[in-house]
Amino acid sequence: MTDPASAAPPPSPAAASQSSASPTSPLPAPLHYHLMGIGGIGMSAFARLLSAQGHRVSGCDEAATDLTACLGAEGIPVAAGHSAEHVTAAPYGPIDILVASEAVPKDHPERVAAEAAGIEVRPRMALLDNLLRAGPSVGVIGTHGKTTTTSMIAVALAGAGLDPSAFVGGIVPEFGSNARLGRGPFVAEVDESDKGFAALGAGTAVFTNAEDDHVGGSQATYWETVEEQHAAFARFVAQSDRVLLCADWPGLDELCAGAHERLSYGQAEGADYRAVALRPDAEGTSFTVTRRGQVLTGARVALPGTHNVLNALAALAVVDLHGGDMAQAAAALAEFQGPGRRWQRMGELNGALVIDDYAHNATKVAAAVQAARQTGRRVRVVFQPHRYLRTQQSWPRLADALMGADEVLLLDIAAASEAPIPGIHATLISERMTGQGHAGVRYLPDRNEVLRVLRDTASSGDVIVTMGAGDVWKLSRELVGGAA
Incomplete structure (x- = not known):
């Protein structure tokens, strides 16, 4: 949900139109909502x-x-561009509620027109708050793994015989969409890049981790300091009925001190829900789930990487907390192939496995490289750094995270509407890697050259991972023969 690029590639219109269960009953007073930025992955789910x-x-x-x-x-009409007429004149207006994110300036013509006409302007986080408070709910927070964990929770609950609603920052193949409407519970990815999330809470807050992403910039989607952001995580936890926190991530205990009820999951000794007896292979990992020492079920995740074991464990813990059938939930997760752009299998090139992944900060990149190594293949990464500020803050860590790949082809930075920062360039990463002895890193800003190199050299022993939060995913589609 953090970036519209995470939606690419979207499902077909037919798949999307069939993705949600029919509502049990419409709300008593249907309203007309107009959503600014509806093409973003979060707004489209709303x-x-x-x-x-x-x-x-x-x-x-x-x-x-x-x-x-x-x-x-x-059946949801979308206008290209923005105009004050959208809120008052046909064919879109007049409307009842204008929904906008915190990133939309207060003096934006559509907001000004709505306020002048007496139309409610509702922040998108207030809309999410309404959904979270309407019944049993699960809110997934943290700086990594939210989309995959939210998807797994929804898929596991559905597999366990429940009927969840879901709000996800990626396309879930099982639903053909980023949204699902059911009787409940409601499972939502809660995006920390929108500061409004700090006013929310959920029935169960699933807390995956806390790092320093979306920190240090002047944009509306950035926090001034990591301390301010982490205090917002703590506030969300305190406003929830209980928290299920990852025991393997240091520092979460302190941030959850204000929780009404605290449960934990992970591999760590003492976690309430544990993944034990891990058996990794080239396609994923099998493991056993215990609750305070009692075996609940055997499980498998068909995505490589220890981080995906933890994501699946969180999902199975949520199923247990909601009384679902654990064996059926585990069976559903064993078939789960991941949401769009999260270790997404795109196809093959000359026998090489082509994967696309949204990893864009150092922790996510390191996890994706570890997952690629688990396949037993030669790891070849096409990496696109994301945002000048993020690169400025973390290029040494990004370089270190990529050291585990056998080959890295480095693209230019995806600006994401940011202005360039003098001295900040993708070659900072490649130069550090070369200085540390990596012989397989190359700066290749020409995408046609990237395609040529990979097409000429790919073999059945390779896994090729296009990695980043920008438009690097287009290369994965071209490599397997699809249109970009």
């Missing part, structure tokens, strides 16, 4: 949930995309 609840929904975004085309095919 649009689908509101539409499935019986509301009229429209939206706008700066440009038309495959995702906005999917929404149109589902």
Whole structure:
């Protein structure tokens, strides 16, 4: 949910239109919601949930995309560009509620027009708060793993015989969408890049980790300090009925001191829910789930990497807390192939396995490289650094995280609307790696050259991972023969 790019590639319109269960009953007073930035992965999920609840929904975004085309095919009209007329004049207006993120300036013409007309302007986090408080809920927080963990929780609950609703920052293959409407519980990915999340809480807060992402910038989606961001995590936990925290991540105990009820999961001794007897192989990992020493079920995750074992363990713990069938939940997770852009299998090139992954900060990159090593293949990474500020803050850590790959082809930085910062360039990463003795890193800003190199040299012993939060995913589609 952190970046619209995480939605790519979107599902087909047909898959998206069939993705959500029919609502049990429309809300008593259907309203007309207009969503600014509806082409983002989070806003599009809101649009689908509101539409499935019986509301009229429209939206706008700066440009038309495959995702906005999917929404149109589902009966949700989307305008390209922004205009004050969207809130008052046909065919979109007049509307009842304008939904906007904190990133939308207060003097934006659509916001000004809505306020002048007496139309409610509702922050997107206030909308999420309404959904979280409507019944039993699970809110997934943390700086890494939220999309995969949220997806796994929803898939596991559905497999266990429950009927969850879901709000996810990626396309879940089992639902064909980033949203699902059911009787509950409601499972939501809660994005820390929107500061409004600190006012929310959930029935169960699943807390994966806490690091320093989205910190130090002047943009609306950045926190001034890591301490401020972590205090917001602690506030969300304190406002939730209970927290399920990752015992393997240092420092979470302190941030959860204000929790009403505290449970933990992980491999660590003393965790309430533990993954034990891990048996990794080239395709994933089998393991056993225990609760305070009692064996609950055998499990498997068909995604490599220890981080995915932890994500699956959190999902199975949530199923246990909601009384679902653990064996059926484990069976559903064993078939789970991951949400879009999270270790997404794109196909093959000359027998090489081609994977696309959203990893863009050092911890995620290191986890993705570790997952690639688990396949037993030669690890070849195409990495696109994301944002100048993030690169400035973390290029040494990014370089160190990539050292475990056999080969790294480095693209230019994806700006994501940021202005360049003097002296900050992708070659900082490659030069550090070379200085540390890595012989397989190359700066290759020409994408056609990247494609040529990989097409000429790929073999069945390789795994090729396109990695980053920008548009590097397009290369993975070209490598396996799809259109970008």
